Amino acid sequence: MTGRPCDVPGADHDGTARLYPCGWRCTAHAPQARTTPAETPPTPAAAPTRRAARPAEDPYRITSALLIDCGTGIEIKDGDRAGQIWWKANPRARYECVACQWRSEIVTGPIAVQTFVSHIRDTHRATCTGAPTEGAQAA
Incomplete structure (x- = not known):
């Protein structure tokens, strides 16, 4: 050069x-680039200590999303409504399933969001068309 x-x-x-x-x-x-020696096959004694390969179906994959907007609330400090919350923006929640592409309607209000969040995963899992149905889960 x-x-x-x-x-x-x-x-x-x-x-x-x-x-x-x-x-x-x-x-x-x-x-020259260094060459690495070939990997030696594991001995029978070392085989159990090796990490097992992941199954084809990854148990850590994302299957759904629960979206929660906690809203903006201000606690009333004095007066006859002391201790209550005045909501500037109500809490909202929505559930989306990746397996079947289903989306719930947006739930609004503190009590409605609390009720929705407590049961939506189990309720949808029982009716999801994209989820695997095997064993006790299918019953």
Whole structure:
């Protein structure tokens, strides 16, 4: 590239010298990538300590989303309504299933959201068309 000679003295040079961390080297003397030794197969004694492969169906995959907006509430400090909450924006919740692409309607209000959140996962799981139905879960 620059016409500078290879730093390796008294050897056959090939190609134009390039700058490497070890100095200027031609193609014949350029550093080579290190090869890693082949992995040895595990011994029978070591086999149980190896981590088991994940099943084809990943148990940690996302299957649904429960979206909750807690709203904006201000506690009333004094007066006959002391201790109650005045809602500027009501809490809202919605459930989405990734397996069957179902979306619930948006539930609004503190009591309605609390009730909705407490049961929606189990209720939808029982009727989901995209969820696997096997064993006790199908009953």
